[in-house]
Amino acid sequence: MVKIIDYKKRFSAEKQKEFFALTVQGDLEILKSSTGGNYLSAPKLSIPSTFDEASCISLIGKELPGRIVKQECEPYSYTIESTGEVITLNYKFEYVATEEVKTEMPTVQFYKPSANGTLANA
Secondary structure, three states: OEEEEEEEEEEEOOOOEEEEEEEEEOOOEEEEOOOOOEEEEOOEEEEEOOOOHHHHHHHOOOEEOEEEEEEEEEEEEEEOOOOOOEEEEEEEEEEEEOOOOOOOOOOOOOEEEOOOOOEEEO
């Protein structure tokens, strides 16, 4: 499950209009730091929406089925907001909806009595 924790107003240069993106957060993970220690983190990402601001506010705290996974991608530059440091990343986080459970019908075999009284496939 992922939880909607925030929203942000964004602007689409391509469509020349504003929209709202929901920020979702995944489950806690224990990660290993570069110095060898453990720390807790939870992946977050932003998902564009068609909702108005009031709807976005009402969705905060709601959970969605699925998870956030780390996907490799082409390297890109990223600026750490708190320090201004520019780093290069080669991954992104992506929301993956829970796959619907497929219910398969069991195979049914039909039998008919044979001439000698045993059952044979129909």
